[in-house]
Amino acid sequence: MGIDKDKSRLNAIYKPRPAAQHRISAVPVPSPPLTKEEMQRLVQQLEIHQIELETQNEELRQAREELEVSLNNYSELYDFAPLGYFTFDINGVIRQVNLTGAQLLGVARHLLVDTPFTRYIADAQGRELFPRHLASVAQNSTPQQCQIRLKGEDDSIVFTQFRSVRVDGSSKKDGHVRIFCSVVDDTIARRLKEDLQKSHDSLESTVSSRTGELAGTNKLLAREIEERKKTEESLQEAYSVIERLKDRLQAENIYLQQEAARQYNFGEIIGQSEALAQVMARVEQVAPMNATVLLQGETGTGKGMVARAIHNGSVRRKRPMITVNCTALPVTLVESELFGREKGAFTGAFARQIGRFELADGGTIFLDEIGDMPLELQSKLLRVIQDGEFERLGGNQTIKTDVRIIAATNRNLEQEIRTGRFREDLYYRLNVFPILMPPLRQRSEDIPLLVDFFLAKFNKKNGREITTVPKETIRALQQYQWPGNVRELESVIERAVITSQGSTLQVLDRFDSFRSQEDAADKSWQEAGEERKWPEDIKTLVDLERDHILSVLLKTGWRIEGGSGAAVILGINASTLRARMRKLGIVRK
Structure with missing residues (x-):
C-alpha cells in the first residue's frame, strides 16, 4: 500500500500541468520539500519497481522464445502431418495448405495457394458436391463429411475422405468465412476394400462351390454310410445264416455219419408181389407232393425204406431226410432231440444243440414209431405241422422250419386215441395220405x-x-x-x-x-x-x-x-x- 501511495505522489509531482494553467500562472508553485527519510524510502521503492520490471521483461522474453518454439513445432506438425490440411474461403479458393495436402495433389504448395480447389477434382459429380459441402459447413458449427475423387500426380485418381469444420471467429456476414478441411487419402484403403470385397466374393463363390461339393459329398457319404450299414446288416445276417448253416452242416454231418454206420435191412425195396406193387403205386403218387404221409404196419415191414423212397422221389431229395425213432429215444430227451436245446436248458446241457426239425429244414423228417411219442410233446409237434414254427428247449426265439413229415407206426392209432394215449387232432394231421405196409406173410x-x-x-x-x-x-x-x-x-x-x-x-x-x-x-x-x-x-x-x-x-x-x-x-x-x-x-x- 505504501508503494502505491508513493507512486501516486510521484505521478502527482511529475504530472504535467494543463496548458491553460501555464498561461495563467507562469511562475511555478514550489512543492514542500521532502525529508531525507522520505527520499531514501522513495529511492528504495524505485529500485524495487525497477527489479520487478526487469523480471517481467525476462519472463516476457522467455515466453516469446517458447512461443517461437511452439510455432515452429506447430508448423512442422502442420506441414508433415499424415493428413492433408486445407483452408478454404466460402468460394472454395485455397487459402492455406500443408505439405501433405500438396503432395496429395502432386502440386507445389506455393502454386496451390489462391487457386480454386475444383480444378483438382477428378469428376463432375465431385465438382458439384464440393460447393454444396462448403455451404453446408459454413451454415453449421458441426463437422461435415464427404467423399471426393481428386486428380493426383500423372492424372491418377485419388479417393479421399473430407472432414470439414468452420473456423471460429469467421462468419458469412463479413465475407471472410474460413473452412478448415482434413483430407484423408482413402485410395489404398479403397483398393484394399475393393480387393477385400473381391476376395470376399471369390471366397463366397469358392465357399458356395465347395459347399455344394461338400453337400454332394455328404450325400454320397450318407448314401455310402447307409449302404455300409445295409451291407453290415446283410453281412451280420449272412454271418448269422452262415453260423446257422455251419451248426446245421455239423449236425447233418454227425447225423449222416451215424446213418452211414447203420445197416439197413436191404439196399432197396425188393419184391414183385401185388401187395408190394400197390404200395409202390401209392408211393409214386404222393412222392412229388409235399403232403404228410402216415406209414402203418408191423415192425420190420420196411416202413423206413418206403419213407426214403418217398423222399428220393420228391423235390426235397437234394436235402437230407432226418430220421427220429421215437421209441429209441429216452422220454426225457425226445423234446431236445426234436426241437433242440439252448445251453443250460437243463442239467448237463453244456452247449446249444440243433434239433432234428431245424436240421431237416428244406428236407424231410421221418418220425418212426410216432405212436410212442409222449402225449405232452404231441401238442408241440402239432404246432410245427400247422404253423411250421417252434422254440428250442430253454429258449424263447421262435424258429421257422419248412419240412415234409413222414410218420410211421406199428400201433393202431385209432385204438390209441380211444385209450387217451394219442391226440385225435394230431392223428388227422398225420393221416393225410396213409400207406399200409403189408406183412411178409402176405x-x-x-x-x-x-x-x-x-x-x-x-x-x-x-x-x-x-x-x-x-x-x-x-x-x-x-x-x-x-x-x-x-x-x-x-x-x-x-x-x-x-x-x-x-x-x-x-x-x-x-x-x-x-x-x-x-x-x-x-x-x-x-x-x-x-x-x-x-x-x-x-x-x-x-x-x-x-x-x-x-x-x-x-x-x-x-x-x-x-x-x-x-x-x-x-x-x-x-x-x-x-x-x-x-x-x-x-x-x-
Whole structure:
C-alpha cells in the first residue's frame, strides 16, 4: 500500500500541468520539500519497481522464445502431418495448405495457394458436391463429411475422405468465412476394400462351390454310410445264416455219419408181389407232393425204406431226410432231440444243440414209431405241422422250419386215441395220405428174391460162397408166418450162412410146425386193437429166437446199441431188438 501511495505522489509531482494553467500562472508553485527519510524510502521503492520490471521483461522474453518454439513445432506438425490440411474461403479458393495436402495433389504448395480447389477434382459429380459441402459447413458449427475423387500426380485418381469444420471467429456476414478441411487419402484403403470385397466374393463363390461339393459329398457319404450299414446288416445276417448253416452242416454231418454206420435191412425195396406193387403205386403218387404221409404196419415191414423212397422221389431229395425213432429215444430227451436245446436248458446241457426239425429244414423228417411219442410233446409237434414254427428247449426265439413229415407206426392209432394215449387232432394231421405196409406173410412170393439178396449180402460180409438154396428151404420159408417180417427173415438167413457147411444154404430152424396157421396169417394187422399174440404151436422157433438173442446179449454184456452192440450183431435196429425182447420176455437179471 505504501508503494502505491508513493507512486501516486510521484505521478502527482511529475504530472504535467494543463496548458491553460501555464498561461495563467507562469511562475511555478514550489512543492514542500521532502525529508531525507522520505527520499531514501522513495529511492528504495524505485529500485524495487525497477527489479520487478526487469523480471517481467525476462519472463516476457522467455515466453516469446517458447512461443517461437511452439510455432515452429506447430508448423512442422502442420506441414508433415499424415493428413492433408486445407483452408478454404466460402468460394472454395485455397487459402492455406500443408505439405501433405500438396503432395496429395502432386502440386507445389506455393502454386496451390489462391487457386480454386475444383480444378483438382477428378469428376463432375465431385465438382458439384464440393460447393454444396462448403455451404453446408459454413451454415453449421458441426463437422461435415464427404467423399471426393481428386486428380493426383500423372492424372491418377485419388479417393479421399473430407472432414470439414468452420473456423471460429469467421462468419458469412463479413465475407471472410474460413473452412478448415482434413483430407484423408482413402485410395489404398479403397483398393484394399475393393480387393477385400473381391476376395470376399471369390471366397463366397469358392465357399458356395465347395459347399455344394461338400453337400454332394455328404450325400454320397450318407448314401455310402447307409449302404455300409445295409451291407453290415446283410453281412451280420449272412454271418448269422452262415453260423446257422455251419451248426446245421455239423449236425447233418454227425447225423449222416451215424446213418452211414447203420445197416439197413436191404439196399432197396425188393419184391414183385401185388401187395408190394400197390404200395409202390401209392408211393409214386404222393412222392412229388409235399403232403404228410402216415406209414402203418408191423415192425420190420420196411416202413423206413418206403419213407426214403418217398423222399428220393420228391423235390426235397437234394436235402437230407432226418430220421427220429421215437421209441429209441429216452422220454426225457425226445423234446431236445426234436426241437433242440439252448445251453443250460437243463442239467448237463453244456452247449446249444440243433434239433432234428431245424436240421431237416428244406428236407424231410421221418418220425418212426410216432405212436410212442409222449402225449405232452404231441401238442408241440402239432404246432410245427400247422404253423411250421417252434422254440428250442430253454429258449424263447421262435424258429421257422419248412419240412415234409413222414410218420410211421406199428400201433393202431385209432385204438390209441380211444385209450387217451394219442391226440385225435394230431392223428388227422398225420393221416393225410396213409400207406399200409403189408406183412411178409402176405407177400410170400417175394421171399425167394429176399433170400437171394440176403445170401449175397452175408456171403460178402462173412467171406462165404454159398450159392445153392434148396427148394424145400424156400417152401418152408414161404409157409412160415414171419411175425418179425423182413428183419426176422434177414436174421434167419444170416444165421444159416454162418452155420451152413459147403456151398448149400442149410437152415437149421424148424418151420414144418407152422403150416396150419392160416387163421393167424389171415388176421389183418389193422384190425387188431391189442398186441398180437401168436399160436402156441410156433413156440419152438420162438424159443430158438429167444435163445439166440439171449446168447448175443450175454456176449455183448447186454449192450444193445453201438458198433459192438447186440443189434448190430443181429442185423436189426435197436428199437426192433427192444421190441422183440419185450415180446419174448427177455429181461436182464
